[in-house]
Amino acid sequence: MKPAVFQHVAPTSIEEVLSLLREHSPDARILAGGQSLVPLMNFRLSCPSILIDLNHVQDLAYIRDDGESLAIGAMTRERTIENSDLVRRFAPLLHEATSHIAHLPIRSRGTIGGSLANADPAAEYPAVCVALDFDMVIRSARGERRVRARDFFLGLLTTALEPDELLVEILVPKAPPRTGSAFVELARRHGDFALAGVATQITCSGDDIAEVRMAACGVGPGPIRLSAAEDIIMRDGLTDATAKRAAKAAAEEVDPSNDLHATASYRRHLTGIMASRALLRAGERARAP
Numbered sequence: 255m256k257p258a259v260f261q262h263v264a265p266t267s268i269e270e271v272l273s274l275l276r277e278h279s280p281d282a283r284i285l286a287g288g289q290s291l292v293p294l295m296n297f298r299l300s301c302p303s304i305l306i307d308l309n310h311v312q313d314l315a316y317i318r319d320d321g322e323s324l325a326i327g328a329m330t331r332e333r334t335i336e337n338s339d340l341v342r343r344f345a346p347l348l349h350e351a352t353s354h355i356a357h358l359p360i361r362s363r364g365t366i367g368g369s370l371a372n373a374d375p376a377a378e379y380p381a382v383c384v385a386l387d388f389d390m391v392i393r394s395a396r397g398e399r400r401v402r403a404r405d406f407f408l409g410l411l412t413t414a415l416e417p418d419e420l421l422v423e424i425l426v427p428k429a430p431p432r433t434g435s436a437f438v439e440l441a442r443r444h445g446d447f448a449l450a451g452v453a454t455q456i457t458c459s460g461d462d463i464a465e466v467r468m469a470a471c472g473v474g475p476g477p478i479r480l481s482a483a484e485d486i487i488m489r490d491g492l493t494d495a496t497a498k499r500a501a502k503a504a505a506e507e508v509d510p511s512n513d514l515h516a517t518a519s520y521r522r523h524l525t526g527i528m529a530s531r532a533l534l535r536a537g538e539r540a541r542a543p
Contacts, residue, residue, distance in 0.1 A: 258298055262307060263307065264307040265306065265310065268314065271284075271420055272395045272418075274306050279418040283306070284420065287331070289364045290368070308328075324344055324428065325423055325424075326366055326424045328371075328420075330366050331362060332364045332369070336352045344426075346434075347386065347453055347455050348382050351437040351453060354378050366379060367422075370413075370424065371415060376472040377447070378453075378471060381452075381477040383407075384403050384477040384479050385454070386426065386455060387427075389425035391423035392414075393420050394419040395418065430465075432457060432541075434535075436531070437454075438451065440528065448472040450527075451470065452468060452471075452504070452525065452528040452529045452531075454533055455467045456537050458540045463537075466483075468480035470525055472521065473510040475509065478507060482506070487500050497533045497534050497537075501525075505522045508521070
């Protein structure tokens with residue numbers, strides 16, 4: 255298949271992008287890495303009249319230490335995040351999740367902003383985003399606003415972005431001291447989207463659990479915060495027994511559906527297994543000297 259006829263423009267500044275969006279939305283689409291959009295266009299499941307290519311907008315690609323958070327430009331490649339010492343040190347959950355994304359050629363082209371704006375429910379980044387409640391910096395010709403991750407993902411392939419808006423930056427809170435994280439998923443083949451995945455971050459204070467953050471991917475219309483599982487660990491601490499109870503709660507929180515790859519009940523079962531593994535692994539890392 256070939257895409258329908260479209261106009262391709264390659265602006266070099268954010269302001270030019272916003273002007274094009276104002277002029278052409280809702281018929282315009284943004285091209286970032288193109289790993290999801292281009293196949294959709296080839297199958298004519300997406301037929302924009304104009305494609306706004308961000309690959310020449312240098313101001314959208316960076317990783318910067320902003321004090322309490324890392325600021326990551328929306329056009330930062332996934333491979334750049336994977337190789338970043340700043341991300342490895344201050345956002346280990348994001349770093350680990352990146353290594354699970356598809357294959358090296360995909361990560362070399364795909365961008366964090368493209369993944370989040372696409373909002374595929376099986377993708378790794380949205381789950382991490384929801385678990386840690388990233389701030390999304392959004393701009394349009396009308397101005398700038400910030401949206402918390404919990405309000406950004408609205409459903410299947412749907413976000414809070416308006417047609418004339420552009421995701422320009424992601425603010426990632428730095429992991430506190432004595433924090434351990436784990437991203438665990440199961441896919442049919444290496445590089446496939448996960449049948450179920452769980453992102454977990456645990457922070458300790460002395461011998462106690464100070465904070466637990468968990469979210470799942472691949473088991474609902476979007477990333478799902480596993481609040482009931484978090485509450486069990488916060489209330490009862492982290493042991494093999496409480497991890498099993500939290501895993502059961504996690505399986506009950508998700509909303510999977512049947513498809514060609516797995517039944518809903520199997521995905522729910524996998525969620526519990528992934529949740530238990532992620533909790534125990536993150537807890538071990540948090541307690542490590």
